[in-house]
Amino acid sequence: MKEQKIVIALGGNAIQAGDGSAQAQQKAIEKTVSQLVKIIKLGYQAVITHGNGPQVGNILLQQIKAHSKQTPAMPLDTCGAMSQGMIGYWLEKQMNTQLRKEGISKEVAAIVTQVEVDPKDPAFNNPTKPIGPFYSEEEVKKIMEEDDEIIFKEDAGRGWRRVVVSPKPINILEYKSIKTLIQNDYIVIAAGGGGIPVYRHNDRIIGVEGVIDKDFASEKLAELIDADILLILTEVENVYIHFNKPEQKALKEISFREAEKYMKQGQFAQGSMLPKVEAAVNFVKSKPGRKGVITSLDKALDAILGKTGTVIKTE
Numbered sequence: 112m113k114e115q116k117i118v119i120a121l122g123g124n125a126i127q128a129g130d131g132s133a134q135a136q137q138k139a140i141e142k143t144v145s146q147l148v149k150i151i152k153l154g155y156q157a158v159i160t161h162g163n164g165p166q167v168g169n170i171l172l173q174q175i176k177a178h179s180k181q182t183p184a185m186p187l188d189t190c191g192a193m194s195q196g197m198i199g200y201w202l203e204k205q206m207n208t209q210l211r212k213e214g215i216s217k218e219v220a221a222i223v224t225q226v227e228v229d230p231k232d233p234a235f236n237n238p239t240k241p242i243g244p245f246y247s248e249e250e251v252k253k254i255m256e257e258d259d260e261i262i263f264k265e266d267a268g269r270g271w272r273r274v275v276v277s278p279k280p281i282n283i284l285e286y287k288s289i290k291t292l293i294q295n296d297y298i299v300i301a302a303g304g305g306g307i308p309v310y311r312h313n314d315r316i317i318g319v320e321g322v323i324d325k326d327f328a329s330e331k332l333a334e335l336i337d338a339d340i341l342l343i344l345t346e347v348e349n350v351y352i353h354f355n356k357p358e359q360k361a362l363k364e365i366s367f368r369e370a371e372k373y374m375k376q377g378q379f380a381q382g383s384m385l386p387k388v389e390a391a392v393n394f395v396k397s398k399p400g401r402k403g404v405i406t407s408l409d410k411a412l413d414a415i416l417g418k419t420g421t422v423i424k425t426e
């Protein structure tokens with residue numbers, strides 16, 4: 112039987128941990144990779160994508176703080192590329208170690224990925240994507256007094272974070288290279304941090320100072336490489352309706368139409384669960400037989416085996 116292709120999108124808790132040091136994040140990645148290897152052992156061809164919100168925000172801050180004539184600050188698109196390189200390196204290192212331990216001889220490659228956006232996307236007028244650390248309201252006021260171009264928003268009761276524009280992905284420039292690597296049995300790490308946003312102007316490709324939502328970019332990539340499954344790993348085992356209310360109910364196996372009905376009812380929070388469900392629905396709608404699965408990192412294998420998680424299907 113032909114190997115099934117799976118795009119696995121890693122959420123914040125798969126990488127960001129503890130004090131955010133390289134050591135703490137790599138420890139989290141070690142655990143994450145042990146879950147990924149279990150799926151690869153089942154015989155899936157895996158493409159790994161990941162978020163970068165905390166990391167790209169921190170890299171940007173480091174640029175601003177260290178800015179001088181000798182050490183000029185890099186813009187956000189370049190910070191996005193740095194975050195892809197950093198997380199891609201950590202994932203490659205762990206993958207290589209753990210695959211060898213399991214006697215799997217597959218090669219791993221992380222691809223610096225540019226994702227095309229529409230320069231007329233209305234998202235350019237409204238920054239929504241939270242990046243970097245959390246601040247108190249007082250800290251935010253102080254920062255804004257010094258630089259009124261930086262925008263902050265309150266993030267789901269957890270504190271204030273800088274927000275940047277987040278246009279929708281329309282194409283992935285490296286998807287043919289990614290396909291070629293998959294055909295040659297590579298495990299590919301791509302579209303990290305939603306990919307580096309770029310747009311075309313005449314014959315040029317121009318970087319955009321924004322951060323694409325990794326769930327939408329993962330969906331676009333899954334479509335372009337003709338994947339069978341889009342697996343979105345986050346903190347919760349299931350998607351719920353009436354989330355955090357006494358009548359909360361876990362969604363198990365549902366059709367994309369049912370998911371769309373709940374989306375319309377406003378059951379999923381914007382900026383957290385809604386993009387995941389939307390990405391899964393769009394993937395399932397793009398071709399009959401495709402499956403979108405949303406679950407927690409530690410339940411990834413069980414969800415693939417049909418034992419848990421929220422599975423969105425055609426019917």
Ligand SMILES: Nc1ncnc2c1ncn2[C@@H]1O[C@H](COP(=O)(O)OP(=O)(O)O)[C@@H](O)[C@H]1O
Nearest residue numbers: 122123345346347350351354378379380383384
């Ligand atoms: N209806 C819902 N069902 C499940 N989780 C929800 C729902 N609405 C909001 N959430 C929240 O969304 C979070 C996942 O989003 P987020 O933390 O942004 O994802 P990521 O893992 O990509 O960083 C969950 O941990 C949960 O707290």
Ligand SMILES: NC(=O)OP(=O)(O)O
Nearest residue numbers: 162163164304324325
């Ligand atoms: N780029 C992106 O969506 O990152 P997070 O998942 O970390 O927010």
